[in-house]
Amino acid sequence: xxxxxxxxxxxxxxxxxxxxxxxxxxxxxxxxxxxxxxxxxxxxxxxxxxxxxxxxxxxxxxxxxxxxxxxxxxxxxxxxxxxxxxxxxxxxxxxxxxxxxxxxxxxxxxxxxxxxxxxxxxxxxxxxxxxxxxxxxxxxxxxxxxxxxxxxxxxxxxxxxxxxxxxxxxxxxxxxxxxxxxxxxxxxxxxxxxxxxxxxxxxxxxxxxxxxxxxxxxxxxxxxxxxxxxxxxxxxxxxxxxxxxxxxxxxxxxxxxxxxxxxxxxxxxxxxxxxxxxxx
Amino acid sequence: xxxxxxxxxxxxxxxxxxxxxxxxxxxxxxxxxxxxxxxxxxxxxxxxxxxxxxxxxxxxxxxxxxxxxxxxxxxxxxxxxxxxxxxxxxxxxxxxxxxxxxxxxxxxxxxxxxxxxxxxxxxxxxxxxxxxxxxxxxxxxxxxxxxxxxxxxxxxxxxxxxxxxxxxxxxxxxxxxxxxxxxxxxxxxxxxxxxxxxxxxxxxxxxxxxxxxxxxxxxxxxxxxxxxxxxxxxxxxxxxxxxxxxxxxxxxxxxxxxxxxxxxxxxxxxxxxxxxxxxxxxxxxxxxxxxxxxxx
Numbered sequence: 001x002x003x004x005x006x007x008x009x010x011x012x013x014x015x016x017x018x019x020x021x022x023x024x025x026x027x028x029x030x031x032x033x034x035x036x037x038x039x040x041x042x043x044x045x046x047x048x049x050x051x052x053x054x055x056x057x058x059x060x061x062x063x064x065x066x067x068x069x070x071x072x073x074x075x076x077x078x079x080x081x082x083x084x085x086x087x088x089x090x091x092x093x094x095x096x097x098x099x100x101x102x103x104x105x106x107x108x109x110x111x112x113x114x115x116x117x118x119x120x121x122x123x124x125x126x127x128x129x130x131x132x133x134x135x136x137x138x139x140x141x142x143x144x145x146x147x148x149x150x151x152x153x154x155x156x157x158x159x160x161x162x163x164x165x166x167x168x169x170x171x172x173x174x175x176x177x178x179x180x181x182x183x184x185x186x187x188x189x190x191x192x193x194x195x196x197x198x199x200x201x202x203x204x205x206x207x208x209x210x211x212x213x214x215x216x217x218x219x220x221x222x223x224x225x226x227x228x229x230x231x232x233x234x235x236x237x238x239x240x241x242x243x244x245x246x247x248x249x250x251x252x253x254x255x256x257x258x259x260x261x262x263x264x265x266x267x268x269x270x271x272x273x274x275x276x277x278x279x280x
Numbered sequence: 281x282x283x284x285x286x287x288x289x290x291x292x293x294x295x296x297x298x299x300x301x302x303x304x305x306x307x308x309x310x311x312x313x314x315x316x317x318x319x320x321x322x323x324x325x326x327x328x329x330x331x332x333x334x335x336x337x338x339x340x341x342x343x344x345x346x347x348x349x350x351x352x353x354x355x356x357x358x359x360x361x362x363x364x365x366x367x368x369x370x371x372x373x374x375x376x377x378x379x380x381x382x383x384x385x386x387x388x389x390x391x392x393x394x395x396x397x398x399x400x401x402x403x404x405x406x407x408x409x410x411x412x413x414x415x416x417x418x419x420x421x422x423x424x425x426x427x428x429x430x431x432x433x434x435x436x437x438x439x440x441x442x443x444x445x446x447x448x449x450x451x452x453x454x455x456x457x458x459x460x461x462x463x464x465x466x467x468x469x470x471x472x473x474x475x476x477x478x479x480x481x482x483x484x485x486x487x488x489x490x491x492x493x494x495x496x497x498x499x500x501x502x503x504x505x506x507x508x509x510x511x512x513x514x515x516x517x518x519x520x521x522x523x524x525x526x527x528x529x530x531x532x533x534x535x536x537x538x539x540x541x542x543x544x545x546x547x548x549x550x551x552x553x554x555x556x557x558x559x560x561x562x563x564x565x566x567x568x569x570x571x572x573x574x575x576x
Contacts, residue, residue: 017371018382025385028444029392031411032400048414093298096291104288112292119303123505123553125529126546129313129539130306133323153302156295185287214393216508221534232393236512244403251396262391263384270387273449274456 036060036248043244059249070250075234080257082144082230083212086151087205090159093152095201098163099193103175113164116157124154124217132221142225150218155208162207165275166200167193203272206265210258313543320537333544342520343528343545347552350504350525353439354556357506358499360443362492365450370484372451373458390448398512401441402428405513431521434514438522441509446499457491458484493564497557504553525549 035043037055063072101109131150140146170193178192194201219233229237231254235247262269314333316325337343372383389397404411405427417423428434461484469479507526510516516523516531523531526549533542 011376014371014374014376017367018376018378021368021371022382022385025389025444025447027411028400028404029388031404032396035403044409046408046414046417048409048411050411050414050418093294097295100288100291104291105282105284106288106292107285109288109292112296115299119299121501121553121557122307123526123529123546123549125505125507125526125533126310126550127303127306129533129542129546130309131302132534137323149302153298156298160295185284210391214391216394216511220511232395235393235399236395247399248403251399255392255396258391258393259388262387266384266387270452270456274453 032248032251035244036252038245040243040245043248059243059245060253063246063250063253070234070237071229072231072234072250072253075229075231076254076257078228079213079231079254082147082151083209085144085148086155086212087208089148090152090155090208091201091205093156094159094163094204095194095197098160098167099189101160102164102167103172103193113160116160120157120161128217128221135222140222142223142228144228146222147219147228147230150222151212151215154215154218155211158211159204159208162272162275163197163200163204166203166272167197169275170196199268200272203265203268206261206269207273210261213258310543310546313539314547316540318539318543320539323539329540333540334548337541337544337548346520346523346525346528347548349435349523350549351552351556353435353506353524354500354503356439357442357446357503358496360439361446361450361499362496364443365447365454365495366488366492368447368451369454369458372455386451387448389445392445394445394508395512397441397445398509401437401444401509402513405437428514429518431519434518434522438506438509438513441513442503442506445509446502450495450499453495454488454491457488461487489567493560497560500556500560501553504549525552 034050034052036059037057038052039056042049062068063070066073100106101113128150135141135146140149174196175188175192178188183192213230214232215230216232216236219230220236223229223233235250235254312325315330316328316333318324319326368386372379372386392400403409407413407424407426407429410427412427413423413425415423416425425433427437465483465487466479469483474482504524505526506524507530510522510524510527511530514522516527525545529542529546529549532538532545536542
């Protein structure tokens with residue numbers, strides 16, 4: 001076999017493989033999209049046309065209109081508020097803790113890190129009953145604070161793990177040089193370390209935002225009231241509704257913000273998350 | 281105390297308080313619950329019953345089925361995800377036109393809310409108008425399978441959905457690993473006249489192994505924690521066929537309000553997870569010894 005022919009076969013194999021990968025990952029999403037733009041009667045018909053003959057946006061209009069069974073606009077606003085606050089609070093706690101646990105003189109810091117990593121791996125169900133009971137006792141069920149506390153708690157260990165991996169990638173010599181030049185601890189942190197950590201912090205904020213947006217178990221347990229419904233939970237409640245097209249449209253609207261974020265920031269997010277080894 | 285230590289402690293303190301209050305305290309209370317009968321009016325332990333919660337659950341034949349199913353579920357998902365992600369990452373490591381689009385398609389399911397994933401896989405597996413039966417019909421099959429109506433089929437439907445959700449991260453982790461492999465090793469293999477398969481078998485796999493095993497463990501952990509998809513897609517049914525341990529804990533606790541049983545089951549789940557993780561870590565350690573690595 002000549003070299004050229006072998007290259008051609010290799011190239012064809014790569015393109016066929018790429019097509020298969022694309023179809024496996026995108027086909028289910030395409031199903032959802034198609035459901036959201038077809039008439040209900042066509043959605044329920046067993047004669048599926050994989051290529052649509054028309055595109056109809058009525059379901060989106062219905063779902064977004066006021067008074068719909070899923071209050072999607074209010075729920076989106078709630079999710080936006082809770083996710084943004086979670087990202088900010090978690091980061092405010094995580095950045096100083098990460099710096100202390102990575103760079104500062106602190107005995108037993110490795111044990112703390114090990115503890116954080118194990119917490120991240122343990123099943124959430126191990127913690128939630130006492131938290132739920134406590135929330136009922138203190139009256140935090142159906143409040144924003146009652147949502148924020150578990151959200152921050154559940155994202156904090158993972159955030160510290162990925163920030164630490166990022167900080168370790170920054171040469172410590174920069175800080176040593178600054179120290180020799182007469183920087184005190186305070187200046188060192190704010191003038192040198194924080195600017196260097198900016199990409200890591202930005203990626204961390206985005207990841208926490210996404211994880212909070214898609215969180216399901218926490219709002220399921222800690223909210224009953226429709227007033228502070230998050231969009232994901234609202235969507236679940238709408239599965240009692242039988243309009244498949246509307247449900248698909250609502251599902252797409254609810255996913256859009258986070259899907260856009262991950263598409264735009266994919267390189268930054270993957271670089272930082274991959275170094276920390278996961279995220280659910 | 282060194283002044284720097286004092287500052288460090290102050291910086292870590294809020295995190296430590298959060299960890300103790302929101303993880304260690306609940307962890308301990310769940311442990312206490314698991315040895316007691318919980319009074320629902322006061323949410324406190326009415327009496328201590330020793331190991332009887334554990335014994336009652338373990339002796340229950342339906343629980344044994346659940347535990348076995350959970351391990352099967354976790355093993356299947358972690359193996360499938362790791363192997364398929366490895367193939368995906370090998371492909372994405374090649375240069376080809378349109379790679380950016382395929383990369384986005386691979387990463388997007390990570391950010392799709394699990395409820396949305398549940399809804400869309402529910403539609404995919406729908407017996408009448410689902411795409412999967414539709415595809416089977418297009419390919420000439422009968423396409424009338426009621427995927428979510430039969431326990432074994434439903435379990436595997438959930439395995440497929442969870443694998444789809446796990447693939448983005450696993451693929452990206454492995455892709456990052458592939459991109460860090462030193463090209464000099466491959467050049468040396470080329471000089472020795474190695475074929476593509478030989479390079480894959482004797483260079484890529486051994487170099488990637490230190491990444492594949494931890495990934496397998498991580499995927500197993502995620503699968504053991506699976507909840508949302510089961511909740512939305514099947515609710516643990518039909519005939520409890522998709523109830524895994526984690527889901528069982530939820531049902532016992534927040535549907536049956538048997539907190540003592542739920543707490544005991546949660547600890548059994550944790551012990552089961554630790555056993556499997558320990559076994560896999562042991563394999564890794566033995567292998568390290570054989571290859572002459574210094575043990576950590």
